Amino acid sequence: MTDYIDLAGTPQTFGDTEAQREVRENDRNYVFHSWSAQGAINPLPIAKGEGATFWDYDGNEYLDFSSQLVNLNLGHQHPKLIKAIQEQAGRLATIQPALANDARGELAKRIVEHSFEGARSVFFTNGGADAVEYAVRMARHHTGRQKVLSRFRSYHGSTGTAITLTGEPRRWSNGTLDAGVVHFTGPYAYRSAFYATSPEEEAERALAHLEQTIQLEGPETIAAIILETVTGTNGVLVPPPGYLPGVRALCDKYGIVYIADEVMVGFGRTGEWFAYQGFDVKPDLVTFAKGVNSGYVPLGGVVISEEIHNTFVDRSFPGGLTYSGHPLACASGVATFDIFEEEGILERVRDLGERVIEPRLRQLAEKHKSVGEVRGKGFFWALELVVDRETREPLVPFNASGEAAAPFNAVVAACKQAGLWPFAAGNRLQVAPPLVTSEEDLVRGLDIIDAALDVADSYYTGK
Structure with missing residues (x-):
């Protein structure tokens, strides 16, 4: 069974530790990454992508709710x-x-x-x-x-x-x-x-x-x-x-x-x-x-x-x-x-944005006390996370790093562990999936965010 094609054009299967090791070694030895302390990162090797999903070399599947860097509007590998x-x-x-x-x-x-x-x-x-x-x-x-x-x-x-x-x-x-x-x-x-x-x-x-x-x-x-x-x-x-x-x-x-x-x-x-x-x-x-x-x-x-x-x-x-x-x-x-x-991309963005994404995000705001505000349009939304709705104190301080950023990092980690790659910034979970994402995958991704917000709720200190 072929799971992906490697650099040489050879069919490969997930779980090839040697292939993954080589990708990691080449990256760490020769690639200089943006916005990073080079010794503090260990980028995840990705084997393939298709539509709104991509896979690592172990076969772990990630629903791409960030469209990579909000650029993959038509998804991975559109034929x-x-x-x-x-x-x-x-x-x-x-x-x-x-x-x-x-x-x-x-x-x-x-x-x-x-x-x-x-x-x-x-x-x-x-x-x-x-x-x-x-x-x-x-x-x-x-x-x-x-x-x-x-x-x-x-x-x-x-x-x-x-x-x-x-x-x-x-x-x-x-x-x-x-x-x-x-x-x-x-x-x-x-x-x-x-x-x-x-x-x-x-x-x-x-x-x-x-x-x-x-x-x-x-x-x-x-x-x-x-x-x-x-x-x-x-x-x-x-x-x-x-x-x-x-x-x-x-x-x-x-x-x-x-x-x-x-x-x-x-x-x-x-x-x-x-x-x-x-x-x-x-x-x-x-x-x-x-x-x-x-x-x-x-x-x-x-x-x-x-x-x-x-x-x-x-x-x-x-x-x-x-x-x-x-x-x-x-x-x-x-x-x-x-x-x-x-x-019909524009029509589906308007339809699914209004009918699926916005209503569900507003439901999450009602359910989770850590959600201070929901805002957005189409396939572009943000959940602003707080520890106190009355004072609007953010989940983590502005420009937080290290231990100060731990609560937000825990929310992001919960998303990734459940198979969702989120668009995470500051104290916000932002929703920006490919415009070709199916309604089923939108619902599945929002379900994962729902569960991850339980982690954010655990840091809540307000009434």
């Missing part, structure tokens, strides 16, 4: 994505970006057609961080200004400007790599910095704070405001009613470019092609990556408005990448659009 890559490799594996390519042009056309009114073109990058870098560069050249405003509780990537824009602890040790970045506080009604008593009040006060920041920094110095449409790793923070249109109005008032960072929430994650389409707002630039082809080949990009595109009609844009719009990546991106239409 139509694999076929598109194979066919493209068979006829033209690569070509430089200065030459026209059918797959690149077709994907750009489809992205523009599914984006905002007034979208004109797409600049392709290799991923989300460099999409952010180039969006900022475009905004600066378009406006002739240098400052860019971004929120605390945000993540925009780990390259120079992107990590400086990031508003969470991963930025701290990287210094100030872009002196033109200014941070401000966005809406977070559950832990309101504005003492708001309703979502509408939170939006109003957050917008007042943003306008004050603009005025104090000098509107004529600000090129862009960049926002994750729905905040991702930092809590699945869904903007309150009126907030994003209010940001758009401030950008218009002061001549500032609005950049929507859709790297994590684009391509169906919230039930729309792009998440901003569910909030009655039109950006000037949109960054994307991850779900555009589920990460099968690295790809990202920037959707560019007519006005900003026209800035560079008679003036060269100062930037480029060797692999911009790589044919293999773009071919799988074109296939993604086909799959979304053929399999």
Whole structure:
């Protein structure tokens, strides 16, 4: 019986300790991992994936409730994505970006057609961080200004400007790599910095704070405001009613470019092609990556408005990448659009999100005293864990590590031991399964979270 195919193309079965040993040895001896103390980690070797599931070399099965890094929107080994890559490799594996390519042009056309009114073109990058870098560069050249405003509780990537824009602890040790970045506080009604008593009040006060920041920094110095449409790793923070249109109005008032960072929430994650389409707002630039082809080949990009595109009609844009719009990546991106239409992906995300995920998460909040709040949309949700609902004290402190993080780590471990790979961040269990996950698997995964929350409840100290 064949369980998986190894690097040499040889059929193998689970439980091959020698194969697993070699993978572990090569990883520990030669691979340098991101965001890690190299001596403190022991990455789990993975043998294969299929749909919403992946397996380790011992045959342990994990239901992928994080879509890896919230990029595997169409799941592991989707046959139509694999076929598109194979066919493209068979006829033209690569070509430089200065030459026209059918797959690149077709994907750009489809992205523009599914984006905002007034979208004109797409600049392709290799991923989300460099999409952010180039969006900022475009905004600066378009406006002739240098400052860019971004929120605390945000993540925009780990390259120079992107990590400086990031508003969470991963930025701290990287210094100030872009002196033109200014941070401000966005809406977070559950832990309101504005003492708001309703979502509408939170939006109003957050917008007042943003306008004050603009005025104090000098509107004529600000090129862009960049926002994750729905905040991702930092809590699945869904903007309150009126907030994003209010940001758009401030950008218009002061001549500032609005950049929507859709790297994590684009391509169906919230039930729309792009998440901003569910909030009655039109950006000037949109960054994307991850779900555009589920990460099968690295790809990202920037959707560019007519006005900003026209800035560079008679003036060269100062930037480029060797692999911009790589044919293999773009071919799988074109296939993604086909799959979304053929399999009704947006419709199933809306249906299952509203009918299965949200009701069950709200039931868990009623059942488990450790759940302080449930929030989300589509296939993108968060359970914020607390030790006291009245005071809203989090299960673990902000940026906890070591012993201080033990309660949350215990919850995550309970999920993994039961066969669920969760999206875990801070003091939140976040739910972000592949968009092709079956209803049965969604229910099974939510059942596992239900049981793991018993562990969180054991740390509860409130009444």
